[in-house]
Amino acid sequence: KNQVEQSPQSLIILEGKNCTLQCNYTVSPFSNLRWYKQDTGRGPVSLTIMTFSENTKSNGRYTATLDADTKQSSLHITASQLSDSASYICVVSKAGNNRKLIWGLGTSLAVNP
């Protein structure tokens, strides 16, 4: 069954600290993996997209890693800011004509001053 599981479900950190969010998937055949940031009541915004051959991709203070062998990905946030408080969603795209997206439930991150 095609699934995307994220952990932890929620996380609270202090401003300035680093954190790492996890994503495990069982989607096959694999096309790419995306991380989205969603602020409360807003639409998701793409942070990174990684294909099978990419194992690291950065977007400012956000760094995503992908291990296609173990089907795991992580999103590392460096020097967190209050504006990083949001839900972070991992999405895996199936290869094929339909390019079906399998969405995780997200990790809710709260950055406190």
Next chain:
Amino acid sequence: KAGVTQTPRYLIKTRGQQVTLSCSPISGHRSVSWYQQTPGQGLQFLFEYFSETQRNKGNFPGRFSGRQFSNSRSEMNVSTLELGDSALYLCASSDPGQLSYEQYFGPGTRLTVT
């Protein structure tokens, strides 16, 4: 380029009524997807339209329908509203010609059914 726009942003309806939501994709994008998001459920895929044709469909009842116009704008309709239809409805546009097939989301329509 202007982003994805959705109208209205907020809507309050009564059970049994119907509602129509609108989405205008990024200029040049011909694919529009619709999602329902409720607390604890994540994004649930409703359907995708490409060049006025429904290309993919999620597991939602027939009360949920959509269409796409020749200018790529899309509408979603929900008939006989139920309390459980209260959610954030998100529209995403994409360019199928892109290898990554990245989706760009609008701000959403918050629907409340009372």
